Amino acid sequence: MTRSTRTSALVMLTPAVSLVGVFIFLPMLLTIWLSFQAWSTQTGFGAAQFVGLQNYADLLSPLSVGRDFRQASWNTAVYTLLSVVVILPLSVLLGLMVHQNRVAGGHVLRTILFSTYMVPMIAVALVWSKLYSPNEGPLNQILGWFGVGRQMWLSSPDTALVSVVILNVWQQVGYFTVLVIAGLTQIPVALYEAARIDGANPVQSFFGVTLPLLRRTLLFSAVIAVINAVQVFEPVALITQGGPANSTNVLTYYIRRVGIERAQGGLGSAMAVMLMLALIVVIVALFAFARQGEHEK
Amino acid sequence: MKTGRAISFASTLVGAVFLSGTALAAPVAISYLTHWSPETVAKLEAAAKDFSAANPDVTITVRAVPFGDLLTTIRSQGSSADGPTISSIYDLWLPELVRDKLVEPAPDANAKEVSSAWPEGVASAASVKGKPYGYPNEIDVYALNYNKKLFAEAGIAAPPATWAEFAADAEKITKKDGNRVTRQGFGMINSWAAGVIHPFSSLLVSNGGTLIANGKPTLDTKAAAETFKLYEDFIKKGYTDPTMGTADANTTGPFLDNFVSGNTGMIIMANWWESALKGGMGDKFANIGTAPIPVGPSGDKARSISYSWLTVVNASATAEQRQAAWKFLSWLNGPTSGKGGASAMSDILLSMGILPSRSSDVAAHGKDLNREFLTGYVKTLADAKAFPVVLGGQEFSEALQQVLEGIQYGRLTAEAAQKNAQADATSILERAAK
Numbered sequence: 001m002t003r004s005t006r007t008s009a010l011v012m013l014t015p016a017v018s019l020v021g022v023f024i025f026l027p028m029l030l031t032i033w034l035s036f037q038a039w040s041t042q043t044g045f046g047a048a049q050f051v052g053l054q055n056y057a058d059l060l061s062p063l064s065v066g067r068d069f070r071q072a073s074w075n076t077a078v079y080t081l082l083s084v085v086v087i088l089p090l091s092v093l094l095g096l097m098v099h100q101n102r103v104a105g106g107h108v109l110r111t112i113l114f115s116t117y118m119v120p121m122i123a124v125a126l127v128w129s130k131l132y133s134p135n136e137g138p139l140n141q142i143l144g145w146f147g148v149g150r151q152m153w154l155s156s157p158d159t160a161l162v163s164v165v166i167l168n169v170w171q172q173v174g175y176f177t178v179l180v181i182a183g184l185t186q187i188p189v190a191l192y193e194a195a196r197i198d199g200a201n202p203v204q205s206f207f208g209v210t211l212p213l214l215r216r217t218l219l220f221s222a223v224i225a226v227i228n229a230v231q232v233f234e235p236v237a238l239i240t241q242g243g244p245a246n247s248t249n250v251l252t253y254y255i256r257r258v259g260i261e262r263a264q265g266g267l268g269s270a271m272a273v274m275l276m277l278a279l280i281v282v283i284v285a286l287f288a289f290a291r292q293g294e295h296e297k
Numbered sequence: 298m299k300t301g302r303a304i305s306f307a308s309t310l311v312g313a314v315f316l317s318g319t320a321l322a323a324p325v326a327i328s329y330l331t332h333w334s335p336e337t338v339a340k341l342e343a344a345a346k347d348f349s350a351a352n353p354d355v356t357i358t359v360r361a362v363p364f365g366d367l368l369t370t371i372r373s374q375g376s377s378a379d380g381p382t383i384s385s386i387y388d389l390w391l392p393e394l395v396r397d398k399l400v401e402p403a404p405d406a407n408a409k410e411v412s413s414a415w416p417e418g419v420a421s422a423a424s425v426k427g428k429p430y431g432y433p434n435e436i437d438v439y440a441l442n443y444n445k446k447l448f449a450e451a452g453i454a455a456p457p458a459t460w461a462e463f464a465a466d467a468e469k470i471t472k473k474d475g476n477r478v479t480r481q482g483f484g485m486i487n488s489w490a491a492g493v494i495h496p497f498s499s500l501l502v503s504n505g506g507t508l509i510a511n512g513k514p515t516l517d518t519k520a521a522a523e524t525f526k527l528y529e530d531f532i533k534k535g536y537t538d539p540t541m542g543t544a545d546a547n548t549t550g551p552f553l554d555n556f557v558s559g560n561t562g563m564i565i566m567a568n569w570w571e572s573a574l575k576g577g578m579g580d581k582f583a584n585i586g587t588a589p590i591p592v593g594p595s596g597d598k599a600r601s602i603s604y605s606w607l608t609v610v611n612a613s614a615t616a617e618q619r620q621a622a623w624k625f626l627s628w629l630n631g632p633t634s635g636k637g638g639a640s641a642m643s644d645i646l647l648s649m650g651i652l653p654s655r656s657s658d659v660a661a662h663g664k665d666l667n668r669e670f671l672t673g674y675v676k677t678l679a680d681a682k683a684f685p686v687v688l689g690g691q692e693f694s695e696a697l698q699q700v701l702e703g704i705q706y707g708r709l710t711a712e713a714a715q716k717n718a719q720a721d722a723t724s725i726l727e728r729a730a731k
Contacts, residue, residue, distance in 0.1 A: 042399055064696035155539075155541075157706050
């Protein structure tokens with residue numbers, strides 16, 4: 001690379017690198033720095049006092065802040081796992097159904113599926129909190145027709161988190177279905193014809209052609225689904241407030257409670273750093289898993 | 298020459314007076330943040346309109362957020378001149394808002410008014426280190442609310458006066474269909490910190506205990522152990538079904554629904570719920586009785602806890618905004634803004650069943666305070682202990698909420714809950730005091 005080429009590359013890269021540095025790396029570094037300080041979010045950074053690893057020690061302590069943090073971490077992990085495990089297969093199933101050209105009204109179905117994603121969360125929260133009502137809620141009435149007993153939904157710590165997952169799946173599945181449909185359209189029809197000539201039945205075609213060629217779409221969907229799930233906040237803030245008995249307290253909601261309501265910026269930053277590290281590990285693991293699959297091929 | 302100078306001086310003087318007059322009369326826009334319902338906000342807006350009619354340079358906008366978002370809104374917007382100029386706050390939040398310099402101390406004239414026109418205890422709850430930071434308005438106290446119709450059906454003549462009677466009445470009222478509780482004797486709220494800990498604290502003080510004494514938590518006492526045990530017993534015996542006690546972001550939800558629809562016999566709740574009960578019950582509101590908190594085995598008389606709300610002014614607002622805000626608050630809480638010597642604020646509060654705290658308001662509303670529902674609260678107020686207002690108070694409340702919910706859902710024994718609560722409180726208060 002000549003000197004002039006290097007200079008022009010530097011000039012062209014500088015604006016983008018500066019923006020990334022200012023708006024992404026600087027806040028990240030600031031959060032990491034704050035996680036080692038005792039700092040009220042209502043005061044300037046100059047008022048922060050270095051406390052070493054105390055904030056992290058508090059998060060691992062048996063006291064309320066540590067117990068609540070670990071509960072919120074567990075709830076977030078369960079919520080994320082359940083959401084991804086349900087959303088991805090369901091979106092593939094719905095994508096395959098809607099993608100069939102022979103199905104009449106496929107476009108209408110696609111629009112209906114996607115429409116749930118466009119409904120504002122506040123409206124979803126209002127409607128679903130009533131649907132879930134143990135006494136007058138229509139969900140229990142419908143289940144009653146099939147002899148299923150009364151469910152407590154959001155009112156019991158045993159079912160509240162799963163109830164929020166169901167709500168999330170209902171709202172997000174349309175978006176992921178559209179992603180799957182986009183992936184399906186990229187698969188050449190000739191491959192299916194070849195498989196059919198080779199004697200493959202529809203199930204074999206699905207596992208031999210569709211699923212391998214959807215790998216990249218599904219990886220992208222999984223990453224987005226994980227990020228969306230880890231960042232869950234609105235349904236918790238609007239419907240459950242983290243209850244009952246902390247059963248729906250998730251990390252983003254707890255960070256908001258500690259960092260903003262209680263103004264404990266250092267402790268909130270330590271939680272944010274832990275969340276960020278966990279997210280990095282999960283995303284890297286997902287990519288490694290996908291890459292391993294490609295190598296095995 | 299002299300005449301010219303005189304004209305020049307006179308014109309300068311007139312100009313200066315004109316300009317300063319213009320500066321004083323410059324339009325000022327202030328905002329008022331509250332968590333009240335739309336109906337109550339409309340009453341506050343009407344009062345603000347009356348103030349603006351007499352003070353045409355001041356425009357006041359009222360903004361409401363759910364209770365669950367109130368503190369967050371103050372914290373996230375309160376350090377800017379564009380944030381709410383006036384905020385309605387729960388007294389527990391005051392020490393930390395003062396520490397973080399989000400609220401302005403009352404100017405001398407307003408501070409003197411607060412010190413002289415309010416009872417000493419109420420004025421001190423609106424003060425930090427003896428300095429008033431706002432106008433106290435509502436005072437809330439907890440009492441036992443019971444459904445007289447359910448009591449009559451169960452053959453109970455009078456509300457319980459002791460914990461033994463409390464448990465016996467709860468047992469008689471409770472109905473089950475197999476293992477499922479269809480009607481609970483006593484309702485415990487969950488998913489809302491103040492809603493969870495205030496009834497517990499009321500039972501604790503009525504059992505001779507306290508939450509905090511001399512800045513140290515006192516949840517390791519015998520009185521506290523008996524109160525934790527009472528909760529555990531009610532859950533184990535099925536007098537309370539926690540799934541019937543969930544609150545939502547507006548602090549209502551299934552807990553309120555179950556009481557107003559006759560699925561709950563008794564609750565411990567504050568007077569401000571009167572409007573919610575009336576709204577939910579209509580004519581059946583007449584079935585609701587109010588009684589003092591039952592006395593525990595270690596208590597000497599019925600006691601309760603109280604807390605207050607106040608309105609504070611944003612320390613980051615402009616000087617003009619702060620001046621207009623204090624003027625408005627003085628008028629809103631003063632004896633000329635309402636009817637018959639009462640303040641406009643007290644008229645608004647009483648429309649919700651909330652007790653006003655200014656001495657002249659209590660005198661002016663003597664007749665209103667005698668209505669059946671409120672009488673029980675007014676009587677209880679004399680023996681009420683103020684909920685401790687300390688640094689770290691909100692975190693302390695949320696930690697206690699979690700252990701109490703742990704008992705409610707059978708995840709903690711009374712002994713474990715008590716141990717956790719004391720350890721949490723000690724750590725939280727020590728850290729907050731640093």
